Amino acid sequence: MVNSLDVQAKAIKEPLEIIILDDGSTNSNITLELEILEKRPLVTIIRHAKNKGRLKSRLALANAAKFDWLLFLDADVLPCASNFLKQYFLETELSHPFVFGGVSYKDDVSPAKEFRLHWLYGKTREQRDVAVRQNNPYSTIVSANMCVQKSSFIQITSTNATSNYGTDIIFLEAIKQSGKNVKHIHNPVYHLGLEPIHRYLPKQIEALTTLKQQVEAGNLAAKERPLHKAYLSLNQFYMTAIFQNLYSLFSKYIMANLNSASPSIRCFDLFKLYHYSKLYN
Template identity: 30%
Template sequence: MLSILIPIYNYNAYSLVLELHKQCTDCGINFEIISIDDASTQQKSKNKPIQFLTNCFFVELFENIGRSKIRNLLASMSNYEWLLYVDCDTFPKNSDFISNYISQINLSDKKVFFGGIVYTKDKPENDRLLRWIFGQEREAIPLSERKRNPYKTAFVSNILIKKTVFDIFSFDEKITNYGYEDFAFIQTLKLENIDIEHIENPVSHLNLETSSVFLLKTKTALETLLFISKTNSKVEIESKIIKTHKILCALKFNLFIAKLFQKLQVRLEHHLTSEKPSLLVFDCYKIGYFCYLNRK
């Protein structure tokens, strides 16, 4: 019936697994929960009790293999016809999370379902505001809007996929660093005309990294985007960052933007790690850094 797949890195996922285990048991379905720790440097011992829960499996890797490869590895270990990917730093918002997905499987002929993401309404500490604001505005998208843009608004942090689909279209293992592996996978589904059915069945995103860490991860993601844009036309066609960069190149503004970014980088980062970060400034920061990466 259902294989729940959880990639873990530097996070205590035991309470998540315990909740999913309870919900699956209450539904009376055949299930398994497979968790793989991708060579974490923190929280390692806290996840080991997962292996003592019935139908749960915990594997600890001693070398980091990256976000694409670990998701493919999880799928290769699965035994059931439906795969539910859940990020380790999320938690089902409702106690009927699993039963909602089971209902969709029984009622619909779709092969991919996305339940959505929500963030807490409580304002976090000032040094974590950028990630929270970004999540609220760019990831916690209402169902009506998600249905209008099904590929643009889907993420793999809470996605149910029929295994026959994943056997054909897996994650791109050339993407070894952080960022855009989920975007590339979703665009593959789009180009192959595989519908994503959006439903109201969210997980809450729990892990708010500091604004400084989020900026570093954003820069790594943009470096990854540059790498995969050279080999993956699906990403190049759909990425707003790449489209904007091409327009700037056509207007011969790209080198100017790259130089301007170098001059303003410290000031931009100071603003983005402040008490009032702006997503408009964040967008400018991203295109500026991407122009800087492409300056040669």
Template identity: 30%
Template sequence: MTAQIHDNAAWARAAPRISVLTPFLRDDPEMLMTMLDREAEALGGAVELILLDDGTGDADLTTRLRAAADGLKLPARLITLSANEGRAKGRNRLTTAARGDTYLFLDSDMRPDTPHFLQTWRDLVAETAPAAAFGGFSLDQAPAEARFAVHRALSSASECMPAATRALTPEKYVYTSNLLVRRDVFAAESFDPGFTGWGWEDVEWAMRVSRRFPVIHVDNPATHMGLDTVQDLARKFDQGAANFARVVALHPDIVQTYPSYRAARALKRLPFLPLARRAMRRAASVTFLPVKARAFALRLYRAAVYADAI
């Protein structure tokens, strides 16, 4: 596998404290780059931006993103891989290019919810240098189209929570969408490359880290713009089943307390589970049903998929 590296003019002279690490595959992170760069003057070189194209294979996109990086005031590096290496390996690779003592994993489909998003992270690092901190995410800027209504309902109910609520089970509500990690902590516990496909590699990482380091939660959210249709979500749940099984095998004491695990165990005893699973997926796709009912059906579908994996 080859990796092409492009640095902008601000890169060489910077001495950053925080490295923003953003992987992407077939996404366009240019809007995120633009929004983060609005804070460049206030940051004074304390934050750098490193992006990893994990094998998109789009020469036109690479050319455009290089030009966009050259226009940034933030120190920026674009790494373009010739082939996909996956979510865990890609994020691990990003850390090897980072120069800051703290990493901020920020997904390419996120949008800061405040004009001082990076400054808030910088101030937290300066004040307490936390081992790991999750800033939360919202749907404030996300599209409100009807085709995304079920995903919006699911995320609003189970993911878009204030820091005080997330802190009650700190390892559960950790996602790489907006995650601050100190360099020495990541050196001790990196992402497990055994996770492939979609999901759970960040939660599993938090489970390991929480056994050794404090994981804190703060209210410094960004919007998750990448809402999915029911069918796209169902496909991701299918892809994530093996990862869920891996988490169960690695951390049974923690996972057994999760509602998703208990639901999967209950559904595993259900006769004719494959037929029921198909019915759940169809119900989630029926547009004339109430959104809450469709979201409940999709949660049941996810649990039914996981039931086959445990």
């Protein structure tokens, strides 16, 4: 990714910097690669002793940045277009402090079975046309690829930073409550860092815990979260225990499906609803 950005930066001849945050990586290959990248004129490395979570890491990057606009990219993405940076530079001249380019998953790659659920979920729930995203600007935010005004980002993030997994919902709600303008454009990145299912599912459960904590703290509009709405519907009709018992009865088949080469997003929805409902037991 840095190579792609470096080439594009030289082409557009605009002042910029590339700041990379190492969030406590113990991988020797990553350490070596960062040492090589650090020798480049545009590149600065920030090192944390441990992983502080997405929001705290981004806040550290924002505070370290010299310029008024920030382009946040997750480490496991790659710009789709050769004019990726130029498109964002054009947006900084307008009045939208939050600009989201979108995310894409490669169609010509058939991931191994252990990565299939993450890939399918991304294509089904995260990869959306710009018109769809703009019609629902706050509920379709994917923060892996966004250009933001530094002052606005720090303002809404400094009071919401947490080290938990699944913090995009906090960030989304903070933008919405701030009333700041959001714009979606077609300037996607490929998401390449698929998680194997044995790591993906535990992270999803951790994200459910974060959701429950934020709902109970009053930081989220609970009825606007689809998963919490489904849980409330179960409770309203006294169906929670029945649903949990039915899920337990079929859990072996559901897990077999999620681990298969053709997982079902509906089964994944049931998996998340079950584990979310169990948090309230």
